Amino acid sequence: MRASSTATAETPTDAEQPADRLVSVKRSNGETEDDWIYIGHDAHNRVIVVKSTPDNKLMTNNIALEEFQQLNPTFVESAAAEPAKTPSEAVPAESAETSLKAASTPEDWQRIKSEAKEFFDQFENVEGVEALRQAVSRHGSEVQAAMQQQLEELGLTSDIEPAVQNAKADKAAQLVEAALPYPDDVRRGDRKDIDRQRASLAKMLAMSDEQFSNLSQDWQAHEVSTLHGEALAEDKNYKAGEQRKAVKQELRGLDEKYGGVLPEISALPLDKEPGGALQTALGGYGERTQKINAGPASELINKDFLKQANAAQLVKELEASLTEKYQAQGLSEAQIQAKLAESHSSLETWVKGMDGQTSALGDLDKLEQQGNKEKMLTAKRHKIGEYIGSALLMRAIKGTFERGKSNETKTEINVTEVLAHGIDHNGSRGVAGAETLRNGEKAGSLGGRVMAQLETARQLSRNEGTLMRSLIYLAAVERSLGDSFVSTWDAIPAERKKQARKKLMLGMAATSSAIARMSAKAAQKARKTAATGAAAGTIWLGNVRS
Amino acid sequence: MDDSLLSGVDLSQYSEQQQEKMLAKLYGKLEEQVGEKVAALVSDQQFDQFEALIDQGDEDKLDEWLMANVPDYEKLVEDTLNQLKQELQTNPQAFE
Numbered sequence: 001m002r003a004s005s006t007a008t009a010e011t012p013t014d015a016e017q018p019a020d021r022l023v024s025v026k027r028s029n030g031e032t033e034d035d036w037i038y039i040g041h042d043a044h045n046r047v048i049v050v051k052s053t054p055d056n057k058l059m060t061n062n063i064a065l066e067e068f069q070q071l072n073p074t075f076v077e078s079a080a081a082e083p084a085k086t087p088s089e090a091v092p093a094e095s096a097e098t099s100l101k102a103a104s105t106p107e108d109w110q111r112i113k114s115e116a117k118e119f120f121d122q123f124e125n126v127e128g129v130e131a132l133r134q135a136v137s138r139h140g141s142e143v144q145a146a147m148q149q150q151l152e153e154l155g156l157t158s159d160i161e162p163a164v165q166n167a168k169a170d171k172a173a174q175l176v177e178a179a180l181p182y183p184d185d186v187r188r189g190d191r192k193d194i195d196r197q198r199a200s201l202a203k204m205l206a207m208s209d210e211q212f213s214n215l216s217q218d219w220q221a222h223e224v225s226t227l228h229g230e231a232l233a234e235d236k237n238y239k240a241g242e243q244r245k246a247v248k249q250e251l252r253g254l255d256e257k258y259g260g261v262l263p264e265i266s267a268l269p270l271d272k273e274p275g276g277a278l279q280t281a282l283g284g285y286g287e288r289t290q291k292i293n294a295g296p297a298s299e300l301i302n303k304d305f306l307k308q309a310n311a312a313q314l315v316k317e318l319e320a321s322l323t324e325k326y327q328a329q330g331l332s333e334a335q336i337q338a339k340l341a342e343s344h345s346s347l348e349t350w351v352k353g354m355d356g357q358t359s360a361l362g363d364l365d366k367l368e369q370q371g372n373k374e375k376m377l378t379a380k381r382h383k384i385g386e387y388i389g390s391a392l393l394m395r396a397i398k399g400t401f402e403r404g405k406s407n408e409t410k411t412e413i414n415v416t417e418v419l420a421h422g423i424d425h426n427g428s429r430g431v432a433g434a435e436t437l438r439n440g441e442k443a444g445s446l447g448g449r450v451m452a453q454l455e456t457a458r459q460l461s462r463n464e465g466t467l468m469r470s471l472i473y474l475a476a477v478e479r480s481l482g483d484s485f486v487s488t489w490d491a492i493p494a495e496r497k498k499q500a501r502k503k504l505m506l507g508m509a510a511t512s513s514a515i516a517r518m519s520a521k522a523a524q525k526a527r528k529t530a531a532t533g534a535a536a537g538t539i540w541l542g543n544v545r546s
Numbered sequence: 547m548d549d550s551l552l553s554g555v556d557l558s559q560y561s562e563q564q565q566e567k568m569l570a571k572l573y574g575k576l577e578e579q580v581g582e583k584v585a586a587l588v589s590d591q592q593f594d595q596f597e598a599l600i601d602q603g604d605e606d607k608l609d610e611w612l613m614a615n616v617p618d619y620e621k622l623v624e625d626t627l628n629q630l631k632q633e634l635q636t637n638p639q640a641f642e
Contacts, residue, residue, distance in 0.1 A: 040554035250605060433573030434566055437551050451605050458600045502593045507581020510616060513609050518551060
């Protein structure tokens, strides 16, 4: 959960604000102020509010919707009925031209976020922006010191702040041009793009530290939520878990039907093409089966014996076909015999599983198709896990922006908590668990989610150097554990991490599994009770009639 | 709440949103406490097997593994849930 952000900028005397837009806001010191002006919502559904301070500064704040509704129970409805006014309506038009003004509305935040993303994505060197900001700040300090010295030497007193600000603005402009030069063969459209990026970078350099920190924090949260949401939505839309379950069930059915030898048969070089040796042999087997079944039943003819002979004939024909294949592969006689001996009992089991049916070829195809589908679905699930991990890795890298802030507090690392946060950073499992406790029919969805998160945990634990590091770093940033978190994490013995993972994963699996079973039992009990009730009702009615 | 798994829990004085939040917290605590107990019953070698099953991604096998390696895990979860339900009823603030 992000902390509320507050920033200030200069603004002229506050204009009269419509009373119906005045709202209450609880400040971080615990005091509730009721002179804030409602602006709208941001992309995270946080409410944006502004107010003017006695010294003519414009202060912005964003608070959680839930908190806002609690403090302003009647306002929400009227605000929903009336669209939020545009910034130019809500804030006096002559507001100072500061970067904050540009960022004081949800739309502008969104635009700056998107521009920032464009910049970061292009350069993939977020530290560069920070370095430029530091260079500007350093230049300002140098100018201030030099000017101060000059003034003292000349015996003058004057406010040097405007000169310092101008010098910083000039320096920032130089740095922006140097950081984003036009290529020699720049085209008109490209020049426009670069100008846009220059404007974004200039804004980022002009921001106050707090504002810049807020921007990067908002942007990171937005980016991760979007990517995570997309990945989860893809999983949900594709129903990878459900599909994979269905595929596995079908494979299990085939396994049972053919005594578990189908994968082995599938690997044999049998000619499975239409009109090939396998189809011919199976066709002959089918015809003979029909004849046996249709033939006369008498004490003189033992049909079971004939069926066994028919199966043995099919095995013999299949082995003859295999022999030809092996010969074509150039295997020696001894090698061929060894191979045939190896597959003989599997062929017998397979043919026994056919039980006179001729769908064996189709089942073999099905095995291969479903097997491939299963592999594809598993890969998809893994890919989703990796995607989330990669997205978070990006965020972890970009989380360097938060280093300055997080340096202030260093907390002892709770390995289990960090791992748990790493695999489920938005708490979706707890929500699904709560839903299942209320409604047992949701157990399937909880099971699927737990399985996917267990897989993610497994993936991440194997790739601690990359994905896991990003996730744990994410958790560290969100919990303000400090920028030395990664090295501290690395120093934690692997055994301690494994024990934490053990508790977490076993807790996840055992709980969801047991809850699903308990829900199923409860549903069964409810059905039985309902049935008993219905039966009792019938008896009672019967009694009345009699 | 008359749902079977939540029988005996009355949160009617809370809003729907608050109830969801409390139950999510209860579920989190349930996982945590069950994890502590189950981990104590399972050796590291067994846990290695468990992780190998996760790699296979087969939910059914996972259930089979739990039944074979964690005796009475269902009862363990049920008892823990009942205890947490009692806590929720007597001290709902701890779940807010």
